[in-house]
Amino acid sequence: MADAKSIYPRGEAMRMAVRWLSEMHHCDLETIEEACRRYDLTPCEEEFMLKRFLSADHRKVVKGKAE
Incomplete structure (x- = not known):
């Protein structure tokens, strides 16, 4: 959902982003977080980016649990 304060x-x-x-040319946790900060993405958009662009193995580590 777009924020009323957004400039975009x-x-x-x-x-x-x-x-x-x-x-x-690479997506890891740090670059995704940087993109979210640079472009002022919402928490929902950040969650989408993390789910979409991180590998399944890395997601397990980020969440702190094994699937």
Whole structure:
């Protein structure tokens, strides 16, 4: 959900964050968190980015549990 204080049109910050990540040529926890900070993504958008771009093995470590 777009925040009324956002300087970007709805969804534009997410597109810019994905574009930035693709330019970085690797996705790890640190680069995803940096993209979320740079583009002021919502917690929901950050969760989507983490689920979508981290490998399954890394997600287990981040969550602190084995699946």
